[in-house]
Amino acid sequence: MSEASKRRAIVIGAGIGGLSAALALRQRGWQVAVYERAAGLRESGAGIVLAANAMKALDLLGVGGHVRAVGAPVEQAEIRTWDGRLITSLPAAEQAAKYGTHSYVMHRADLQSILLRAVAAETPVYTGMRWVTGEQKGGRVTAVFEDGTREDAELLIGADGVHSAVREKLFGESPLRYSGYSAYRGVCTLDEERMEAMAGGGFEALGPGLRFGFSRLGSGRVFWFAAINAPQGRLLPAPERKQALLRLFNGWYGPVVDALVATDASEILAHDIADRAPLTRWSAGSMTLLGDAAHPMLPNLGQGGAQAIEDAVALARCLEQDGAVPSALLAYERERMARTSRIVRMSRSMGRMIQLESKPLMWLRNRMLAAVPPSAYIRRFDPIVGYVVPR
Numbered sequence: 001m002s003e004a005s006k007r008r009a010i011v012i013g014a015g016i017g018g019l020s021a022a023l024a025l026r027q028r029g030w031q032v033a034v035y036e037r038a039a040g041l042r043e044s045g046a047g048i049v050l051a052a053n054a055m056k057a058l059d060l061l062g063v064g065g066h067v068r069a070v071g072a073p074v075e076q077a078e079i080r081t082w083d084g085r086l087i088t089s090l091p092a093a094e095q096a097a098k099y100g101t102h103s104y105v106m107h108r109a110d111l112q113s114i115l116l117r118a119v120a121a122e123t124p125v126y127t128g129m130r131w132v133t134g135e136q137k138g139g140r141v142t143a144v145f146e147d148g149t150r151e152d153a154e155l156l157i158g159a160d161g162v163h164s165a166v167r168e169k170l171f172g173e174s175p176l177r178y179s180g181y182s183a184y185r186g187v188c189t190l191d192e193e194r195m196e197a198m199a200g201g202g203f204e205a206l207g208p209g210l211r212f213g214f215s216r217l218g219s220g221r222v223f224w225f226a227a228i229n230a231p232q233g234r235l236l237p238a239p240e241r242k243q244a245l246l247r248l249f250n251g252w253y254g255p256v257v258d259a260l261v262a263t264d265a266s267e268i269l270a271h272d273i274a275d276r277a278p279l280t281r282w283s284a285g286s287m288t289l290l291g292d293a294a295h296p297m298l299p300n301l302g303q304g305g306a307q308a309i310e311d312a313v314a315l316a317r318c319l320e321q322d323g324a325v326p327s328a329l330l331a332y333e334r335e336r337m338a339r340t341s342r343i344v345r346m347s348r349s350m351g352r353m354i355q356l357e358s359k360p361l362m363w364l365r366n367r368m369l370a371a372v373p374p375s376a377y378i379r380r381f382d383p384i385v386g387y388v389v390p391r
């Protein structure tokens with residue numbers, strides 16, 4: 001098919017969702033252009049877990065092999081008390097055997113460069129382009145950017161993240177729901193001897209209203225996050241962040257303190273964690289939403305990125321099955337809404353359980369977690385991580 005005769009789509013946002021959408025549409029013969037408001041494409045210094053369902057969707061996009069080559073397979077996932085006592089080991093090996101793939105953890109910059117390399121081979125990615133509005137007429141949509149540029153296409157995908165301007169344009173304001181906790185994230189390198197002892201491993205340590213996650217990224221690198229119960233908008237100021245975290249996690253399980261000590265203070269990221277009540281529509285005419293723009297979720301199940309990648313695969317298929325963009329977009333949102341809304345709800349309830357402050361309730365929770373047999377754990381999460389998005 002010549003470039004001129006291809007159907008044309010505009011993607012707003014070059015995050016995981018936008019780049020995945022560009023890849024998926026390209027596979028189906030669309031001509032795509034991606035517009036990103038940031039001046040450059042530089043992912044934050046943090047890691048991401050790609051669960052089995054994300055890996056299956058990445059395989060469909062043709063990049064799963066690259067992710068496996070660079071990422072670290074999650075062979076061990078433990079839950080510990082704040083001082084390091086093992087509560088339970090999650091059945092990561094059994095899940096990998098059942099699904100035919102491990103989950104992988106990797107640096108976000110590595111994932112971005114894999115996606116970007118695959119996209120940019122055939123698709124322009126324009127940076128420094130902030131989308132401000134879209135005008136729809138006669139089955140076409142015109143994207144208008146801050147610098148006055150206007151671009152015309154048959155389809156516009158808002159993959160512009162949790163504060164999506166495309167969502168606001170289509171459906172008006174809808175407030176974010178603060179989770180009750182903020183998250184701090186960092187990447188560091190720990191000495192090889194210690195890493196040997198923890199090969200293939202990761203853990204979450206749970207304290208009162210505090211949680212620390214630790215994952216190996218390979219080559220001695222570690223990604224960590226800390227989730228801390230706090231009022232909204234009260235993030236630890238950047239210059240004091242590292243020392244404040246060291247005080248909060250003083251006396252915790254050794255690797256927690258080691259990871260904090262080994263992290264460059266200026267590289268610690270901080271965010272208030274929020275989601276949004278599920279929307280009832282994602283699409284209007286020739287415009288739709290994808291990823292966090294459509295369904296921001298709390299990160300407790302590590303599924304936000306995974307759902308964005310699944311969205312991309314499903315959207316491209318719906319557009320191929322139904323040549324008319326508006327009805328294809330309705331089919332896409334019908335297919336994806338029930339699944340993503342369920343994960344939004346589950347991520348919320350998981351957060352309530354793991355950020356408990358009451359010591360008696362924590363004791364009870366830990367007893368319950370320890371009593372869950374691997375088979376019940378696998379059954380509970382199978383609908384999420386065992387899902388293979390149809391191509």
Ligand SMILES: Cc1cc2nc3c(=O)[nH]c(=O)nc-3n(C[C@H](O)[C@H](O)[C@H](O)COP(=O)(O)OP(=O)(O)OC[C@H]3O[C@@H](n4cnc5c(N)ncnc54)[C@H](O)[C@@H]3O)c2cc1C
Binds near residue numbers: 015038161164165306
């Ligand atoms: C602490 C934390 C841990 C997480 N851990 C995991 C995990 O382990 N596994 C997992 O699967 N998910 C995880 N997630 C969720 C995951 O990071 C997100 O769901 C995912 O990054 C969403 O991708 P996206 O492309 O939809 O949005 P984003 O990554 O937010 O990308 C949106 C892009 O759009 C651009 N943009 C915004 N507005 C405009 C505009 N007007 N014009 C042009 N461009 C614009 C932005 O600059 C950005 O580049 C985590 C999230 C958090 C906060």
